[in-house]
Amino acid sequence: MFEVYLVGNNSHHFIISPTSVQGKADIRIRVAIPLDYETVDRYDFDLFANESVPDHVGYAKVKITLINENDNRPIFSQPLYNVSLYENITVGTSVLTVLMFS
Known part of the structure; x- marks a missing residue:
């Protein structure tokens, strides 16, 4: 029997299932809380599998890079x-410059 868990600064943003494995299994890593590119754009953590026998620990590094999505509405200055x-202003004359950002 193996216990499977995540370790790392940002690992709490994700959950895994199953957390206990007998023999062989597909381990799924899922988003646990909303992710925001503007706050954290990359997640690095480790996936561990620990057997009850001492020194029987396996691990893999996990690196997740977020792709920025324009999730902010446009705002004018x-x-x-x-x-x-x-x-009688001439046609084509610039009348206003507006600053806008998202």
Whole structure:
């Protein structure tokens, strides 16, 4: 019987199943809490399998890199822009520059 577990600074963001294995099994790593690229863009931790016999420990490194998704709505630098123009302004004249970011 093997006990399977994750170790590392960011391993709490993920869960594994099954956590106990007899012989051979597919171990699944799943997201446990929402991930945010702007907070953490990479996760490095270790997957361990520990048998009840001393020194029978196996491990593998796990590296997960998030791909940034544009999950923020566009924001303008100010909520209102007022512009006054003469009615005979030349066609093509720039009347306003607006800063926007997401």
